[in-house]
Amino acid sequence: MKAVRLHAFHAQPVIDEVPEPTVGEPLDVIVKIGGAGVCRTDLHIIEGQWDAAMGTPLPYILGHENAGWVHQVGSGVTNVAVGDTVILHPTPTCGLCRACRAGDDMHCVAAEFPGLSRDGGMAEYLRTSARACVKLDPQTRPADVAALADAGITAYHAVRKAIPLLYPGTTCVVIGAGGLGHIGIQCLAALTATRIIVVDRNPDALKLAEQLGAHHTVVGDGGQVGAVRDLTGGAGANVVLDFVAEQGAEQDGFAMTGRAGSYFVIGYGGQLQIPTLDIISTERNIIGNIVGTYNDLAELMVLAQTGRVTLHTRTYPMEAVADAFADLDAGRVPPGPNIRTPQEGQWPRNCVSVTKRASC
Ligand SMILES: [Zn+2]
Numbered sequence: 001m002k003a004v005r006l007h008a009f010h011a012q013p014v015i016d017e018v019p020e021p022t023v024g025e026p027l028d029v030i031v032k033i034g035g036a037g038v039c040r041t042d043l044h045i046i047e048g049q050w051d052a053a054m055g056t057p058l059p060y061i062l063g064h065e066n067a068g069w070v071h072q073v074g075s076g077v078t079n080v081a082v083g084d085t086v087i088l089h090p091t092p093t094c095g096l097c098r099a100c101r102a103g104d105d106m107h108c109v110a111a112e113f114p115g116l117s118r119d120g121g122m123a124e125y126l127r128t129s130a131r132a133c134v135k136l137d138p139q140t141r142p143a144d145v146a147a148l149a150d151a152g153i154t155a156y157h158a159v160r161k162a163i164p165l166l167y168p169g170t171t172c173v174v175i176g177a178g179g180l181g182h183i184g185i186q187c188l189a190a191l192t193a194t195r196i197i198v199v200d201r202n203p204d205a206l207k208l209a210e211q212l213g214a215h216h217t218v219v220g221d222g223g224q225v226g227a228v229r230d231l232t233g234g235a236g237a238n239v240v241l242d243f244v245a246e247q248g249a250e251q252d253g254f255a256m257t258g259r260a261g262s263y264f265v266i267g268y269g270g271q272l273q274i275p276t277l278d279i280i281s282t283e284r285n286i287i288g289n290i291v292g293t294y295n296d297l298a299e300l301m302v303l304a305q306t307g308r309v310t311l312h313t314r315t316y317p318m319e320a321v322a323d324a325f326a327d328l329d330a331g332r333v334p335p336g337p338n339i340r341t342p343q344e345g346q347w348p349r350n351c352v353s354v355t356k357r358a359s360c
C-alpha cells in the first residue's frame with residue numbers, strides 16, 4: 001500500500017510503497033483510511049520535537065487523526081464489523097488499567113499512539129484496536145470528520161471539563177479561533193449558556209468565530225488583555241481556554257482570568273512565569289488538557305452528526321501531502337467550509353484533511 005513516511009527529521013515525509021498492516025492480536029482492527037487529519041503536531045514531529053518523548057524509530061507512517069471503514073477484524077472483536085464507518089480515538093488502550101476503568105483513556109499505562117509512537121493513518125490502511133473505534137452513520141464521509149479525532153476531541157474535552165464553571169452569567173474567553181479554537185467555540189455554544197469572547201490576531205478567523213457563536217471578538221493587536229477586562233467590567237473571565245499558549249498568549253491568558261477563575265492550557269510551546277503569590281491570593285487555577293476520552297469523541301460525533309459542530313478544513317489527495325504540510329505551515333489554509341477535491345461525490349480513496357491552524 002501507499003503511505004506517507006517520515007525518514008528523517010527536518011526533511012519532508014515521502015510516499016512509500018509498504019506492506020499492509022495485518023491482524024495480530026484478537027482485538028486488532030484494520031481500518032481502510034478515508035481521511036487523515038494534518039495538524040501542527042505533524043509539523044512538530046517533522047521538526048523532531050517529539051523525538052525525545054516518543055523515541056519512535058524512523059521511518060514510520062504519520063497520521064494521528066483518522067477515520068475510515070473497518071476492513072478486517074481480529075477473532076475477539078464484537079463491537080464493529082467489516083464495512084462499518086468509524087472514527088478512531090487516537091490511542092488504542094488496554095482496557096484493564098486503573099485509568100482505562102475510569103474512562104480516562106489518555107492516561108492508560110499501556111496506550112499506543114499511531115502516528116506518534118508507531119505507524120499512523122496517512123496510508124491506505126491502519127491497524128488499531130476495537131476499543132478505539134467509534135461507529136458512525138454509514139453516510140458519513142470519513143475525510144469530512146477525520147480531524148475531529150484529535151483537533152476536535154481536544155477542544156471538546158477542555159469545554160466538557162469547563163462546563164460546571166460556565167453557568168449562566170459567566171464569561172469564557174477563547175484564545176485562538178484556528179483549527180482547535182473554531183471547534184471549541186461551537187462546543188461552548190452547543191453545551192453552555194456562557195458569554196463567549198474570542199481573541200485572535202486574524203480578522204478572518206474572528207469573522208468565522210462570530211458566525212460560529214462568539215458574542216464578542218477581540219483583535220489580538222496588543223490591547224487584548226485590557227479589552228477583555230473592559231468587557232468583563234474589570235473582573236476578568238471565569239474561564240479562559242487558551243488554544244495557542246505560546247508567543248505570549250500564555251501570559252495574556254492568565255492575566256485575562258478573573259479571581260477564582262480557571263485558565264485552561266490547550267495549545268503548547270510557550271512558558272508560564274507567574275509569581276506564586278498571584279496564584280494563591282486570587283485562587284486562580286491552571287489546568288492542563290491532553291486530547292480527550294473515548295466518550296468525549298463519541299459525544300462530539302453526536303454534535304457533528306446533528307450539524308451543531310462543523311469542521312472548516314481543506315482536503316488534499318494523498319499524493320499532494322507535501323502541499324498540505326506546506327500550506328498548513330504557511331497559514332495558507334483558508335477559512336470556509338470543507339473544500340472537497342475532486343468533485344463532490346467522487347471521494348478520493350486517500351485524502352488528507354488539513355485543519356486551518358490546529359496545534360493539537
Ligand atoms: Zn489502560
Ligand SMILES: [Zn+2]
Nearest residue numbers: 039041150360
Ligand atoms: Zn493533531
